[in-house]
Amino acid sequence: NAGVTQTPKFQVLKTGQSMTLQCAQDMNHNSMYWYRQDPGMGLRLIYYSASEGTTDKGEVPNGYNVSRLNKREFSLRLESAAPSQTSVYFCASRTDSFNQPQHFGDGTRLSIL
């Protein structure tokens, strides 16, 4: 049972390059999320998607775009990477009952030089 799968696990980019982080879940969850986590900090919500075809901004959306390709997949794109976007990125999913927790992927460690 894969759960939430993120690819890649590690990536190094140069400033100005673009990249798409992939996330897929096999739990038939409606809601999916992208968070970033910086050293010593909690998770900050970038974007989320309550259902296929919908996306909403979170706390820190600037510099990112997302696509909810289908119910399973939710991708995060950096169009022009900046050193400030160096972080660990977590994807999560949950069913849409109010008391259900999120399930997290293993994270993508992204460094931008």
Place this chain on the structure above:
Amino acid sequence: QKEVEQNSGPLSVPEGAIASLNCTYSDRGSQSFFWYRQYSGKSPELIMFIYSNGDKEDGRFTAQLNKASQYVSLLIRDSQPSDSATYLCAVMDGTSYDKVIFGPGTSLSVIP
């Protein structure tokens, strides 16, 4: 901006003691609250969730919720070195029910 705050760490407790982790939130409409544990270099894993005022117990863990005070806490009894991790409080937005906001986390160290 709706906020979630946690007591600043790091928190150090001796093995066998009770660790107390606190979280406050700004959104009065929030109904669901989660505690996650995160080991260094790993993804968060669910410890407890609570949505009713009062206490909820699961083994050595007790979550406490006071909606009037906008306060949720996690108590860890008989702390073990394996409990050493960062604990994240997560709050479901009171209006956008799919939106979940995390606090900054509290680092706990259990000293043998």
